[in-house]
Amino acid sequence: MSSKILIIGAGGQIGSELTTKLREIYGQSNVIASDINTRNLELVNSGPFEIIDAKNFNAIKDCCKNYEIDTVYLMAALLSATGEKYPMEAWDLNMNSLFHVLNLAKGGTIKKVYWPSSIAVFGPTTPKEFTPQHTICEPTTVYGITKQVGERWCEYYHNKYGVDVRSLRYPGIISHKTMPGGGTTDYAVEIYHEAIKHGKYECFLSENTSLPMMFMDDAIKATIDLMQASAEDLTIRSSYNLSAISFTPKNIYESIKSRIPEFEITYQPDFRQAIANSWPSSIDDTIARHDWSWQHSFDLDAMTDTMLNELKKKYQ
Ligand code: SER
Numbered sequence: 001m002s003s004k005i006l007i008i009g010a011g012g013q014i015g016s017e018l019t020t021k022l023r024e025i026y027g028q029s030n031v032i033a034s035d036i037n038t039r040n041l042e043l044v045n046s047g048p049f050e051i052i053d054a055k056n057f058n059a060i061k062d063c064c065k066n067y068e069i070d071t072v073y074l075m076a077a078l079l080s081a082t083g084e085k086y087p088m089e090a091w092d093l094n095m096n097s098l099f100h101v102l103n104l105a106k107g108g109t110i111k112k113v114y115w116p117s118s119i120a121v122f123g124p125t126t127p128k129e130f131t132p133q134h135t136i137c138e139p140t141t142v143y144g145i146t147k148q149v150g151e152r153w154c155e156y157y158h159n160k161y162g163v164d165v166r167s168l169r170y171p172g173i174i175s176h177k178t179m180p181g182g183g184t185t186d187y188a189v190e191i192y193h194e195a196i197k198h199g200k201y202e203c204f205l206s207e208n209t210s211l212p213m214m215f216m217d218d219a220i221k222a223t224i225d226l227m228q229a230s231a232e233d234l235t236i237r238s239s240y241n242l243s244a245i246s247f248t249p250k251n252i253y254e255s256i257k258s259r260i261p262e263f264e265i266t267y268q269p270d271f272r273q274a275i276a277n278s279w280p281s282s283i284d285d286t287i288a289r290h291d292w293s294w295q296h297s298f299d300l301d302a303m304t305d306t307m308l309n310e311l312k313k314k315y316q
Contacts, residue, residue, distance in 0.1 A: 009076025
């Protein structure tokens with residue numbers, strides 16, 4: 001199982017925890033972290049680190065050659081809310097970084113690619129409940145468009161050029177280590193921080209907005225399980241539906257309030273409400289559960305316990 005891995009966008013919410021886990025599994029020196037800046041000091045100091053702009057093909061290629069990389073996890077992206085503010089930047093980063101990595105795989109420089117997609121590929125015309133793998137995808141956000149098009153290209157590179165690319169449609173991911181940035185599901189992380197720090201939270205989504213979500217440990221496990229699955233078992237080369245829990249701001253508020261009775265919430269929906277309204281509230285991930293035995297572990301209350309315990313330690 002020897003592998004030399006490059007993570008692009010390793011300083012981000014998912015990238016940072018993925019790096020830690022991959023270093024545990026494959027050994028520190030076999031996992032090269034990269035990002036456009038060195039802000040995440042823990043990451044920079046815990047193993048090989050390179051400054052790489054995901055839009056720079058030569059920088060990625062040189063790094064892959066220098067370290068004899070065989071597997072790339074491309075975690076750099078502009079998310080849904082930021083993408084609405086900077087549409088061309090989102091298109092430029094999300095699409096070109098993917099082409100760079102797919103082309104390196106096509107050319108034989110690397111052997112395997114992981115690229116995250118999202119529930120943002122779905123849109124207002126998609127069935128909202130228990131959204132199937134194969135369904136109407138008419139995304140209304142720039143981010144969603146980049147992910148949908150990216151999925152098509154992943155499948156195309158697999159079918160035409162035999163590229164071993166694997167992907168998951170992540171729901172909103174909740175974690176206590178690195179903050180998410182610029183997503184519509186970010187409220188579900190902010191709420192825990194604010195509950196501990198200030199005992200109150202103003203939510204930018206309305207109380208009954210139900211969205212698919214997942215605790216970080218489950219998301220990391222799903223990612224690594226998919227990458228370790230044998231190629232013959234995989235029937236989806238665009239991106240797998242992936243699901244764990246669905247909840248509303250009111251549900252998460254109640255889960256926190258049962259542990260912090262004085263916690264208060266107010267609702268002040270902004271432009272992100274329209275994005276959330278266009279997404280499903282729950283996802284059918286039967287194919288992932290079948291193909292590579294995907295199973296999640298954390299429900300809302302288990303996640304709340306872990307989040308509050310960890311954040312209490314952090315802020316003390
Ligand atoms: N968490 C992402 C977002 O809100 C969805 O993939 O943009």
